[in-house]
Amino acid sequence: MPQYKAPLRDMQFVLHELLNVEExxxxxxxxxxxxxxxxxxxxxxxxxxxxxxxxxxxxxxGDREGCTWNDGVVTTPTGFKEAYQKYIELGFPSxxxxxxxxGQGLPNSLxxxxxEMVGTANWAWGMYPGLSHxxxxxxxxxxxxxxxxxxxxxxxxxxxxxxxCLTESQAGSDLGIIRTKAEPQADGSYxxxxxxxxxxxxEHDMAENIVHIVLARLPGAPKGTKGISLxxxxxxxxxxxxxLGERNAVRCGSIEHKMGIHGNATCVINFDNAxxxxxxxxxxxxxxMFTFMNTARIGTAVQxxxxxxxxxxxxxxxxxxxxxxxxxxxxxAPEKEADPIIVHPAxxxxxxxxxxxxxxxxxxxxxxxxxxxxxxxxxxxxxxxxADNILSFLTPIAKAFLTETGYESANHGVQVxxxxxxxxxxxxxxxxxxTRIACLYEGTTEIQALDLLGRKVLGTQGAMLKDFTKIIYKxxxxxxxxxxxxxxxEPLAALNKxxxxxxxxxxxxxxxxxxxxxxxxxxxxxxxxxxxxxYLWARMALVAQEQLASGSTEVDFYNAKVTTARFYFKKIxxxxxxxxxxxxxxxxxxxxxxxxxxxx
Numbered sequence: 001m002p003q004y005k006a007p008l009r010d011m012q013f014v015l016h017e018l019l020n021v022e023e024x025x026x027x028x029x030x031x032x033x034x035x036x037x038x039x040x041x042x043x044x045x046x047x048x049x050x051x052x053x054x055x056x057x058x059x060x061x062g063d064r065e066g067c068t069w070n071d072g073v074v075t076t077p078t079g080f081k082e083a084y085q086k087y088i089e090l091g092f093p094s095x096x097x098x099x100x101x102x103g104q105g106l107p108n109s110l111x112x113x114x115x116e117m118v119g120t121a122n123w124a125w126g127m128y129p130g131l132s133h134x135x136x137x138x139x140x141x142x143x144x145x146x147x148x149x150x151x152x153x154x155x156x157x158x159x160x161x162x163x164x165c166l167t168e169s170q171a172g173s174d175l176g177i178i179r180t181k182a183e184p185q186a187d188g189s190y191x192x193x194x195x196x197x198x199x200x201x202x203e204h205d206m207a208e209n210i211v212h213i214v215l216a217r218l219p220g221a222p223k224g225t226k227g228i229s230l231x232x233x234x235x236x237x238x239x240x241x242x243x244l245g246e247r248n249a250v251r252c253g254s255i256e257h258k259m260g261i262h263g264n265a266t267c268v269i270n271f272d273n274a275x276x277x278x279x280x281x282x283x284x285x286x287x288x289m290f291t292f293m294n295t296a297r298i299g300t301a302v303q304x305x306x307x308x309x310x311x312x313x314x315x316x317x318x319x320x321x322x323x324x325x326x327x328x329x330x331x332x333a334p335e336k337e338a339d340p341i342i343v344h345p346a347x348x349x350x351x352x353x354x355x356x357x358x359x360x361x362x363x364x365x366x367x368x369x370x371x372x373x374x375x376x377x378x379x380x381x382x383x384x385x386x387a388d389n390i391l392s393f394l395t396p397i398a399k400a401f402l403t404e405t406g407y408e409s410a411n412h413g414v415q416v417x418x419x420x421x422x423x424x425x426x427x428x429x430x431x432x433x434x435t436r437i438a439c440l441y442e443g444t445t446e447i448q449a450l451d452l453l454g455r456k457v458l459g460t461q462g463a464m465l466k467d468f469t470k471i472i473y474k475x476x477x478x479x480x481x482x483x484x485x486x487x488x489x490e491p492l493a494a495l496n497k498x499x500x501x502x503x504x505x506x507x508x509x510x511x512x513x514x515x516x517x518x519x520x521x522x523x524x525x526x527x528x529x530x531x532x533x534x535y536l537w538a539r540m541a542l543v544a545q546e547q548l549a550s551g552s553t554e555v556d557f558y559n560a561k562v563t564t565a566r567f568y569f570k571k572i573x574x575x576x577x578x579x580x581x582x583x584x585x586x587x588x589x590x591x592x593x594x595x596x597x598x599x600x
Contacts, residue, residue, distance in 0.1 A: 002314030002427055004056035004121040006048035009557065011113060014363050015040065017543050018536075021109070024370055028377040031107055040110060043095075047114040050090060051121035054083045059122040062263020063430050067204070069255045074203040074265045080125055084158075084206045093129055093158030097136055101152035108376070109369035115299065116365070120306035123434050124263030128161055128201045134295040135162025135213050142230070142280040142288040150238055151211055161207045164296060165196040165214040165233075165269060166289070173447050175215065175286060176224040182216040182231060182276060192216055192233050192276040195253070195268065198441070202267030203235075203252035209244060210235040212269065214276060215285050222283065230285030231276035249274040260433030293442065294395060298368060300442045301398035304406030305361035307435040311413030312354035314428055319347055319416055341416070349571065350412040356568045357405040359561075360533040363540060364402065368394050386467065393456050393464040394532070400448035401529025403438035410435045449521035452528065458507055458517065465503060472496045472535045479538075484545055488538040488569055495531045495576065502527065502580060509586060519587035523579040530576050534569065541565035 015021045016037060025031040058079045065077040087093065096111040097103025111133070118126040136155050139148055154160040171178045180194025192214060196202075203210065212233040221227030237245040253268040280288040323338040332343045341347045371394070374387035410431040414421035421428040439445050457465045476493040479485050506524065509516040544561035552558060 002310060002317065004052055004059075004310065005313060006044075006051060006117050006120075007309065008044055008048055010359060010362065011044060011116075012041065013540075013543075013557075013561075014359075014366050015113070017547070018363060018540055019366055019370060021370070024373070025107060027379075028107075028373060029379055030105070030377045031373075034105070035107060035110070043106075043110060044113065044117075046090060047092070047117050050086065050092075051117040054086055055118060055121035055125055058083060058125060058263075060427055060430065062122065062124045063260075063424075063434075064262075066262035067255055067265040069252065069265075072203070072251045072253070074205065074252055074255060074267070076128075076204050076206055076265070077263050080128075080263065081206050083125065084128065087129060088158040093132065094156045096133075097152070097156040098140060101148065102156045107369075107373050109366065109373050112298065112302065112365065112369040116302050116305060116309075116362070119302050120310045122263070123303060123306060124261040127261065127264045128204060128206055129158065130299055131164060131201050131296075132158070132160075132162040134164055134293075134299070135211055137295050138213055138230075138279070138288065139232075143232075144279075147232060147277060147279065150242070151232065151234075153242075154209065155211060159207060160209040160211055161201060161204075162211045162213060163199055163202050163269075164289075164293075165199055165202070165212050166293075167196060167198045168194070169197050173443060175228065178215055178217065178228065180214065180216040180271065182218050182229060182278075183273075184218070185275075188277075190216075190218075190231060190276045190278060191273040192231055192271040193273055195270050197268050198256070199267045199269045200264055200441075202265060202269045203255075204265050208236075209238075212250065213279070213289070214271070215289060216276070218282055225286050227283050228285040229282050230279040230288045232279055233271060233274050233276040237275055259436055260430065261437060294391075296442045297395050297399040297448075298365070298372070300438050301361075301365055301368070301395075301402045303435065303438040304399075304402030304404070305358065305365055307403075307406030307431055307438070308354055308358035308361055308409035311410045311428065311431050312351065312358050314426075314431070315354060315413040315416035316342075316351055318420075318426075319351060322417075347416055350416055352564065352567045353572065354409040354412055356533075356537070356564055356572060357402075357409050359540070359564065360537055360568065361402045361405065363536040364394070364398055364532060367536070368398050389464050389467050390471075393452075393468055396443075396448040396452040396456065397525065397528050397532055399442060400439075400445040400452075400525055401532075403435070404445055404526075405529070407432070407435050407439055445525070446522055449525040450518065453506070453521045453524045454517050457503055458510065462500070462503060462507075465500065468532075469496050469499055472531075475535065475539065479542065482542070485538070485542055488534075488541055488565060491569060491573065492531075492534050492538050495534065495573075498580075499528070499531055502583065506583065513587060515587045515591060519590055520583045523582045527576050527579045527583075530573055530579075534573050537565040537568045 022037055025035040062077040068075045094103045095106050096108045099105040132155055139152055155162055168178050182190040182192050214231045214233045215228050216231055217227055218229050235250050237248050239245045249272040251270050253270045256266040319342040320340055322341045324341050325338055327339050327343045332339045371387045371391040375384050378384045413428045417428050420426050476489050479489050506520045541562050544558040547558045
């Protein structure tokens with residue numbers, strides 16, 4: 001099994017050199033005097049130590065043992081519960097929560113960096129506390145004063161965990177047709193009845209209480225998404241003094257037998273007149289839940305990044321040691337019976353693809369979380385609105401593109417190992433299985449693509465797209481005379497313009513046939529993802545070149561950045577041409593064949 005090693009130097013590069021997080025935090029009133037580089041690096045080092053020593057060794061254990069279900073009780077794999085207690089002791093659950101409820105009041109963006117380490121070391125384990133962060137954010141934003149005082153202190157401390165209960169067997173991603181009911185009770189509570197499926201961390205033995213955030217319908221509610229309300233439904237009811245009361249009518253009916261993430265309990269949760277409490281206004285539950293869902297989507301983007309990083313680490317170590325054949329240009333290790341496979345171009349192509357997606361994905365996720373910081377903490381409404389638009393635009397790109405490229409990277413990891421990659425002891429095939437779900441949950445790639453093109457781009461008459469392409473335009477204009485950067489600036493500027501032209505072409509066709517949006521959406525998302533990462537790789541190349549010009553002693557590190565940027569632009573970015581060509585073919589090839597003629 002690959003032993004995880006936190007890429008602290010690259011994390012510091014993205015945070016401090018590319019994104020200038022100290023300057024970023026200095027502009028936000030909540031963090032101006034409390035968050036500096038020394039504090040940031042201390043947290044990163046503590047998290048790296050925990051993930052490398054505690055979580056990584058449990059990754060294969062969780063995959064091999066899985067969770068067990070017995071009459072509604074779920075037991076997690078060996079070591080999971082003990083690792084969670086250490087996680088609590090280190091204070092990680094409270095990192096970015098509000099101080100008045102026991103949180104440390106640090107930026108969410110710092111918490112995301114730690115989540116990357118947790119997820120790369122052991123994604124299945126990381127989902128237990130990961131879902132709690134979304135529950136905390138939802139209550140912070142939409143809960144009543146009493147609800148916050150009742151639930152937040154224990155959720156923030158990590159003593160309790162949280163879940164997100166949306167999906168039902170007949171509904172899937174179409175939340176407008178959920179059937180779970182909420183009946184008002186005389187005491188102001190609601191009786192929740194229904195069944196939810198695919199509930200990650202829905203039942204386990206790691207915390208004394210689980211707080212479910214549940215979508216349900218009130219009597220007489222409008223049909224569709226406009227008739228959904230949001231409720232708190234705890235596993236154990238909570239007494240007025242904060243102690244645990246009687247068991248609520250919430251039960252885990254079963255756990256799923258899954259392709260991957262075996263160490264995380266994916267549950268069927270049955271609510272049988274369970275006591276629940278309304279969060280926010282009636283019939284506005286989906287609006288409130290978007291706080292949770294957006295947090296989860298960014299978290300899923302992190303899973304894609306984690307897959308690229310984990311598979312790259314495993315493949316790189318193996319490629320340096322594994323001997324097979326001789327280099328076509330002559331022996332590179334003549335003292336050995338064969339050359340290390342890292343000398344072969346085909347292997348290098350896979351490794352560099354993983355590296356480009358891991359480091360590029362890291363820059364995108366971290367950038368995304370800085371915009372989230374601004375949305376929550378900026379001094380002016382104008383700043384918050386602009387950041388929210390960029391965040392809304394980039395979230396479906398990050399979620400879908402990074403999970404798809406993470407899955408590609410995971411497959412490359414198996415391929416580098418050859419036949420040994422297919423053997424479970426090496427752990428590379430586990431990354432493939434664990435990562436496959438990331439392209440599905442929190443909205444499939446196809447759903448995210450429709451959200452991007454249909455809602456975020458065409459639905460705003462291109463306004464959100466223009467906000468981001470203007471950022472790229474300003475960068476290319478500022479560096480158009482930088483001779484050393486032209487190999488990146490010229491193609492980036494051309495693609496940035498093409499992005500707008502491509503959008504207009506799709507929009508014009510969609511005016512005649514709305515199905516054109518669905519036909520183009522996935523390829524449009526891929527185009528958007530490749531261009532977004534090209535922008536970030538160009539920025540990283542600029543930073544690296546400036547450091548080299550200033551006489552930095554880290555010559556190898558910065559040269560590797562420029563070389564990887566060059567690889568991305570020459571070997572990966574040309575993929576956009578195929579997506580443009582597919583978009584140009586329109587919807588007709590997809591819709592001509594009648595459904596009854598789909599035969600086998």
